[in-house]
Amino acid sequence: METLFKALIVRENDGKFDLAVETISTPELPKNEVLIKVSYSSVNYKDALSASGNKGVTRKFPHIPGIDAVGTVVSSMVVQFQPGDDVLVTGYDLGMNTWGGFGGYISVPASWIAKLPENLSPLEAMSFGTAGLTAGLSVYHLINSNVKPDSGKIAVSGATGGVGSISVAVLSKLGYEVVAISGKDEPIFLTRTLGASSSISRQEFVEKYNTKPLSATEFAGGIDTVGGNILSAILKSSKYNGVVTCCGLVASTELSTSIFPFILRGVKLIGIDSVEQPVNIKQQIWNLLSEEWKPANLSELIEEISLEQLPETLKNIINGKAKGRYVVRHNH
Ligand SMILES: NC(=O)c1ccc[n+]([C@@H]2O[C@H](COP(=O)([O-])OP(=O)(O)OC[C@H]3O[C@@H](n4cnc5c(N)ncnc54)[C@H](OP(=O)(O)O)[C@@H]3O)[C@@H](O)[C@H]2O)c1
Numbered sequence: 001m002e003t004l005f006k007a008l009i010v011r012e013n014d015g016k017f018d019l020a021v022e023t024i025s026t027p028e029l030p031k032n033e034v035l036i037k038v039s040y041s042s043v044n045y046k047d048a049l050s051a052s053g054n055k056g057v058t059r060k061f062p063h064i065p066g067i068d069a070v071g072t073v074v075s076s077m078v079v080q081f082q083p084g085d086d087v088l089v090t091g092y093d094l095g096m097n098t099w100g101g102f103g104g105y106i107s108v109p110a111s112w113i114a115k116l117p118e119n120l121s122p123l124e125a126m127s128f129g130t131a132g133l134t135a136g137l138s139v140y141h142l143i144n145s146n147v148k149p150d151s152g153k154i155a156v157s158g159a160t161g162g163v164g165s166i167s168v169a170v171l172s173k174l175g176y177e178v179v180a181i182s183g184k185d186e187p188i189f190l191t192r193t194l195g196a197s198s199s200i201s202r203q204e205f206v207e208k209y210n211t212k213p214l215s216a217t218e219f220a221g222g223i224d225t226v227g228g229n230i231l232s233a234i235l236k237s238s239k240y241n242g243v244v245t246c247c248g249l250v251a252s253t254e255l256s257t258s259i260f261p262f263i264l265r266g267v268k269l270i271g272i273d274s275v276e277q278p279v280n281i282k283q284q285i286w287n288l289l290s291e292e293w294k295p296a297n298l299s300e301l302i303e304e305i306s307l308e309q310l311p312e313t314l315k316n317i318i319n320g321k322a323k324g325r326y327v328v329r330h331n332h
Helices: 045-051 122-144 162-173 187-193 202-209 228-236 260-265 279-290 307-318
Strands: 004-013 016-025 034-042 068-076 086-090 105-108 113-115 153-156 178-182 198-201 219-224 238-246 268-271 302-305 325-329
Touching (some): 004 045, 004 307, 034 122, 068 105, 086 122, 122 162, 122 238, 162 219, 228 260, 307 325
Parallel strands (some): 302 325
Antiparallel strands (some): 034 068, 034 105, 068 086
16 A cells, blocks of 8 residues: 655755655655554764765665664564564664665564564654664673773763763763763753763863873773774773773774773773664663663653754754754654
């Protein structure tokens, strides 16, 4: 059966990328195992790259971005998902070269789908989205590496951004002392809303901890979302056996550091990928985020927007001006 729905479509015209909300129909979607009616999506840095024509993310246009989606199964070719099931999809190829969550319906392989946990509403799921899943994976690796709340301070970079803000909020909820590194003058948001113990500007952080091959020890661990000299500074100021996770590249794709943090202090650097992670691991993190890891004030960390507000929001993300998370509502 054909159903019409609205989507944010990116079209390439003479090397320029134009965004518009258009009406399309379900038969235009790729033919995959499960058709899902999307209630919410969310906005991530990768969506901003896709929408601005970054060919490393999206090769073919016209395209519907949106690497996250939550919704209800409409039809399924597999037994494990039945019409009416509440499900969520993040990562894999969704929103990259498979039309994504900025459309009212998606069609995806069953292997990409997690069940929406009982204690997570669709709005809450997308308040986390890929950013929350990535933050969750980062926290999971710190805990598995024996970094405990009493181990010492944890540095989180890009702290007002999607991954950073959820990382600060989850760590604070779990009782960690968090130092939020940010380029914005937002001490109230960082400490009162997210729960960081203190905040420090990016510039001060780099000046304090990245001038020498090794700095004074300060942190038991870190969650870096930006790369470059900030990641280098976190490594150099990590305590003996410190653990630092790395997931993002907004500052730089490069890492320049001495090897001293590794060979003199046993510091560990753990790479985080939320995209191709097997769905059972994603499900485990979603379950934790739905219960003991869920910040009490999750709704204060998000702004709900319509499809029509997406072009402006995506521009702000690319320009590093975004704060917190943006959840996209579909009005069916
Ligand atoms: N590996 C994975 O699976 C995975 C998953 C999700 C995201 N990511 C990556 O993680 C990064 C963060 O994603 P996100 O969704 O949180 O993005 P976001 O919401 O745009 O947040 C990024 C934050 O980084 C800071 N920032 C911006 N420009 C910067 C610069 N030039 N130098 C240093 N910091 C800068 C800003 O925070 P402040 O102003 O507070 O400093 C900004 O809010 C991106 O690179 C994204 O591609 C990776």
